[in-house]
Amino acid sequence: AQTVTQSQPEMSVQEAETVTLSCTYDTSESDYYLFWYKQPPSRQMILVIRQEAYKQQNATENRFSVNFQKAAKSFSLKISDSQLGDAAMYFCAYSGRTSGTYKYIFGTGTRLKVLA
């Protein structure tokens, strides 16, 4: 079975600085997707960034980028120029294509605090 591990329950970053959130996963599938979701206090799940496993190039969305290491099964999120609005819970998620249901498997989350 696939698993997703986020080893950092909480991280802090100074405003305007850079922070990296870690995520590792375990799977025997070769075709899958990885996602980072942000969950602010409202608890709405907001997609931050996504990565297709077949793509070697790391995804980037403005201040957010990933470091995808397929062989190491690692998928970290880098937030540059951190802003107060980035403070939230961040979940890493895996979605495999083999089963045909495309369900998400989430990690336990990392709470990001942004210090002014």
Next chain:
Amino acid sequence: EPEVTQTPSHQVTQMGQEVILRCVPISNHLYFYWYRQILGQKVEFLVSFYNNEISEKSEIFDDQFSVERPDGSNFTLKIRSTKLEDSAMYFCASLAGTPLIYNEQFFGPGTRLTVL
């Protein structure tokens, strides 16, 4: 921009009562999901629904739970006899399904269920 909607936003019920959580997925999406998040914990997959039937369910999704899509637009989750441990945030999500380029699920804002 199309979005997934959920009603109610907050449901309070007595233990042993039946509750129905409602979701309106994005029109033309083909895959539908329910996830659960107990306060302070990770988001857990409950069930996936495709082609008018359950395609996968987790071990959490026991006989007390059921889903249906009665009219082609609404997607409901029913809990027949609620328990205290059913208190959680319940998220509905939908997936376009075709083309499966990004495999991105769109989440609703969630329904907070409180069982007393």
